[in-house]
Amino acid sequence: MTNQLKKRQIKADLALLFVAFSWGLTFVVVQDALSGIGPYYFVALRFLLALVFLAAVYRRHLLNINWGTLKTGFFIGLFLFGGYAFQTVGLKYTGPATAGFITGLAVVLVPLFTALACRRLPGVFVIIGVLFATFGLALLTLQGSSFKLGLGDLLIFFCAICFGLHIIMVGRYAGKHDPVLLATIQIGTVSIISFMFALRLETIPGHFTTPVWTAFIITAIPATSLAFLIQNSVQRYTSPTHTAIIFTMEPVFAAITAHILGREMLTLVQAAGCILILAGMLLAELRGESQEANNFSADIMQSSATK
Numbered sequence: 012m013t014n015q016l017k018k019r020q021i022k023a024d025l026a027l028l029f030v031a032f033s034w035g036l037t038f039v040v041v042q043d044a045l046s047g048i049g050p051y052y053f054v055a056l057r058f059l060l061a062l063v064f065l066a067a068v069y070r071r072h073l074l075n076i077n078w079g080t081l082k083t084g085f086f087i088g089l090f091l092f093g094g095y096a097f098q099t100v101g102l103k104y105t106g107p108a109t110a111g112f113i114t115g116l117a118v119v120l121v122p123l124f125t126a127l128a129c130r131r132l133p134g135v136f137v138i139i140g141v142l143f144a145t146f147g148l149a150l151l152t153l154q155g156s157s158f159k160l161g162l163g164d165l166l167i168f169f170c171a172i173c174f175g176l177h178i179i180m181v182g183r184y185a186g187k188h189d190p191v192l193l194a195t196i197q198i199g200t201v202s203i204i205s206f207m208f209a210l211r212l213e214t215i216p217g218h219f220t221t222p223v224w225t226a227f228i229i230t231a232i233p234a235t236s237l238a239f240l241i242q243n244s245v246q247r248y249t250s251p252t253h254t255a256i257i258f259t260m261e262p263v264f265a266a267i268t269a270h271i272l273g274r275e276m277l278t279l280v281q282a283a284g285c286i287l288i289l290a291g292m293l294l295a296e297l298r299g300e301s302q303e304a305n306n307f308s309a310d311i312m313q314s315s316a317t318k
Contacts, residue, residue, distance in 0.1 A: 016248075019248040020248050020249045020253070022245070023245035023247075024249050024257055026245045027241070027242065027249070027253075027257045027258070029241065030238045030258075031259075031260040031261040031264060032264050033238050034234055034261045034264075034265075035260070035262065035263065035267075035268060036229070036268050037229060038268065039265075039268055039272060040226040041053070041230065043222040044222045044223045044225070044226035046220075047219065047220040048216055048219065048223050049215075051208045051209035051212060052213050052215050053223075053226070054099070054201065055202050055205035055206040056202075056227065057226075057230050057235060058198050058199070058202035058205065059202045059206075060231035061202075061235035061236035062195065062198045064232050065236045065240065072189060072191045072195075073192070073195075075189060075192065076196075080189060080192050083184050083188055083193065083196075084188070084192065084196025084199075085196060085197075087177060087180045087181060087184065087193070087197050088196060088198070089200065089204075090180060091197055091239075092200060092201045092204045092205065093169070093173035094171075094174040094177060096170075096205075097169040097170035097173060098114060098166075100166055101165075101166030101170060102163070102167075103163065105161060105164050105167060110167045111151075111152040111262050112148055112149055112152040112153050113164060113168050113170070114167060114174065115152070115259055116148075116168070116171045117174045117175035117178065117255055118144050118255040118258070118259050119145055120172060120255075121175045121255035125179060125250075125252060136294055136295060137252055137253075137256075139294055140256055140292065140293075140294040141295070143288070143291030143294060144287070145259075147259070147284040147285065147288035147289075147291060148259055148262065149284070150284030150287065151262055151285060178246075178254050178255055178258070181242060181243055181251075182246050182247070182250065185242075185244070185246050190244040191243075194236070194239045194240040194242075194243040197239060198235065252295070253295060256291060256292050257292055260292060262288075266285065267285075
């Protein structure tokens with residue numbers, strides 16, 4: 012990998028780390044908000060506010076929308092909605108600790124799907140980084156929990172599949188379309204489909220409580236519109252596997268936030284899990300350039316040569 016591409020990848024990975032950080036900060040406020048609003052209405056309105064923000068700030072980009080970008084954005088948005096939908100329903104039948112662990116298994120599914128699609132294995136350091144992150148995720152989320160496979164666990168596993176495929180699809184198409192339009196269409200897709208489910212399954216509250224408004228303010232722009240805009244803008248410069256490993260930092264930031272706010276105590280085992288996740292991310296980032304990075308570099312240069 013050339014120095015220029017390596018610098019681009021490092022900047023992209025740092026930007027994606029900020030995305031994981033913004034998502035991790037939302038766990039507490041969303042948990043508070045869901046006592047005053049149904050999950051589908053919350054997701055629908057959260058993504059609607061994010062859509063309005065992007066449309067207002069980048070309204071000139073909307074003039075360049077075309078059928079190809081619309082189809083691609085909608086297609087990727089279906090995986091994004093699937094992740095949120097399966098997670099929402101699955102949480103009714105399983106505990107949050109188990110759900111957090113199974114959702115994080117996207118870090119395993121992404122390199123697996125990529126290897127099957129490309130018919131090549133990731134580099135050894137990337138594999139070790141994935142294993143470190145997965146084991147760390149188990150220590151962080153499954154502390155004191157008994158894992159029993161049930162309906163909720165199966166639904167959460169489908170959620171992990173959807174989130175994993177969303178990462179892969181963004182990596183595949185982000186470099187071929189305007190990232191602003193791609194993010195906007197995905198966000199709009201999630202909002203529209205969530206409204207369809209909410210109208211059938213939930214009752215919208217007569218008024219929004221303070222925690223609901225607080226959650227909308229915190230999640231709509233930084234954790235939705237900006238987060239997915241960043242992902243669609245920079246993921247072209249890094250691999251889907253790197254992205255998945257970086258996103259395992261989301262529960263780390265969530266645990267640290269909950270600890271700082273006094274909601275949960277971070278045990279030594281959970282702290283060890285956080286360290287393992289960080290070690291896995293750094294191992295894949297700093298030493299994982301062997302096979303996967305060379306392949307990814309070739310893909311980038313081939314893509315650039317055909318434009």
